[in-house]
Ligand code: SF4
């Protein structure tokens with residue numbers, strides 16, 4: 003095909019085929035290489051600010067939570083303790099709390115009582131050592147217009163001098179610890195999984211930060227550490243200047259790092275040791291109920307049996323373990339008798355009934 | 361084996377040689393790559409806070425570009441099919457340019473996925489605990505990795521054979537070519553399923569997304585190749601026939617028409633049924649509750665695609681000038697459609713109905729430009745090396761040819 007094609011040019015276009023290594027060429031090559039390396043070094047200069055503790059061999063070799071032997075877990079916990087001591091000047095009570103046999107946690111929230119004060123939101127932040135700046139919160143409280151459970155109509159940023167507002171009700175949303183969790187299914191590295199007690203947890207040392215789970219969650223329950231979590235420091239205090247909660251567990255509220263996912267875990271550092279979640283304890287009106295779904299005498303189990311509970315977005319099929327119910331007359335200012343209808347079926351006030359009317 | 365390394369060495373050296381236009385082009389690309397590296401270094405240290413992404417819009421430009429490039433990568437098959445199935449052997453060499461582009465595009469894809477990770481240092485975890493077959497992302501890793509290897513093998517083999525002046529043995533490449541054709545469809549489909557499989561994002565829950573992916577990629581990909589082929593024809597002595605371009609034009613025309621048809625189907629389903637799930641679509645096309653950042657983008661994209669389609673259907677497209685215009689319109693139009701039109705709106709409003717818009721930061725844009733420049737740099741080098749090999753001007757010294765080889769004289 004080309005024997006006739008004279009490689010040294012001869013009118014075939016401006017296309018030198020291979021370099022002739024001359025002294026000049028060599029000099030140019032060297033200059034080019036030096037310049038290239040210098041430019042690359044300049045481009046990489048931001049890397050000098052890197053936190054070297056973040057890239058140790060020990061961390062690189064750390065195994066997935068489920069593959070660690072108890073011995074290895076001990077070592078990892080010791081390392082984390084040291085890090086927390088160095089970074090936050092506090093010696094944490096850090097351990098790996100295991101799920102209890104025969105327990106499946108469930109949550110029930112009484113929408114008829116919730117007043118939208120957001121105390122749960124902040125109790126959670128304090129208990130679970132979420133980043134204060136940028137702020138990460140696991141619980142979102144929506145202000146909902148009466149007569150609708152369509153969360154698209156909720157107001158996320160209501161700001162009133164006093165709550166509750168008469169024309170609204172309030173709907174707190176956090177991770178629903180789905181029994182069929184899409185977030186777990188999509189994680190490419192199995193960094194997040196469902197524990198036997200129904201709590202979906204994340205191994206912060208394993209997550210690669212792809213945020214696929216965040217896209218998959220229908221309840222917007224997951225939060226990403228877009229940067230290293232920040233805490234204001236009270237320099238006057240020599241111990242625990244950042245005000246962290248020292249009661250920590252590996253899979254729950256130990257301090258997180260940049261670039262990993264986190265979310266509500268039903269305060270497993272508390273609940274697995276018989277205490278109740280922080281959001282529940284702080285609620286001033288007792289709208290929150292928590293317990294073991296498998297124990298028929300627990301408060302949640304009784305609510306599930308006796309109240310008309312519902313779950314959000316049932317149609318997406320995730321089977322939440324977080325239930326909502328109203329236990330007051332609804333809406334509050336209309337007597338229940340207004341809803342008593344004839345055998346043609348129920349209707350809300352203002353909704354014209356179609357057919358069946360005498 | 362030794363001969364093979366010598367071949368790689370010579371390719372490496374050839375890639376630094378060219379006229380001033382080539383040198384300038386490479387210099388500019390290198391500069392942009394370095395800008396990108398710098399921006400990424402910042403992001404690596406401070407985290408994804410350097411981007412415009414938030415918990416609400418948790419995927420942005422990176423994933424959008426990734427999606428677009430997966431499509432471009434698969435476009436290589438559009439050149440392969442007529443050559444091998446309809447035996448249009450005169451187009452044989454062009455396949456190589458398409459597949460080389462696929463290689464560059466896949467490398468860009470992998471780069472985009474990597475810069476999107478919050479912990480790129482833990483990338484290896486994907487091999488230690490591979491959530492296959494449950495996670496679609498692991499399917500994508502398999503699909504993209506396999507496609508990269510297939511294409512590297514096919515073009516590497518064909519080019520090396522040409523270098524050694526051997527006749528390629530069909531056993532070593534025809535089966536791979538056919539596997540690659542099927543595989544190209546799979547990279548799209550799997551990437552589409554990445555989104556379609558998320559039940560909590562109604563905007564993506566449409567079976568039509570995978571076919572639309574294919575259609576738009578088969579428009580944008582060959583459009584890109586039409587333009588590259590002309591550049592090759594202009595700047596090198598390599599002969600590319602008008603017939604080849606005409607074939608590509610036909611492919612592009614049909615693909616674009618199908619893409620527009622599918623878009624119409626989707627719009628009808630969304631708007632006529634008027635379901636509660638159309639919030640994201642309304643936001644994308646008309647704005648929602650006073651937010652409308654994406655509206656100008658999507659209409660620009662639709663206008664570009666429509667104009668391109670009109671040009672392609674008119675006899676006008678026979679003139680290369682208009683054909684090129686149509687191609688550029690399509691490449692950009694489909695980029696917007698895939699990026700701003702497919703990825704971002706799925707996050708707005710959020711699953712809890714919150715409206716948070718997405719605005720990429722400069723740093724993020726620089727990273728994207730850097731990756732694109734890197735991909736173009738790679739592709740330029742590939743083409744730079746391939747052209748003299750295919751036209752028989754760069755051949756192994758172990759082959760008897762009439763030409764002497766200046767490259768011989770260098771260091772080992
Ligand atoms: S609410 Fe979201 S994060 Fe929680 S288990 Fe369900 S899908 Fe996962």
Ligand code: SF4
Pocket residue numbers: 188189190191192193194204208209210211212213214215216262263
């Ligand atoms: S962000 Fe982390 S937990 Fe979520 S899918 Fe990715 S690797 Fe898994």
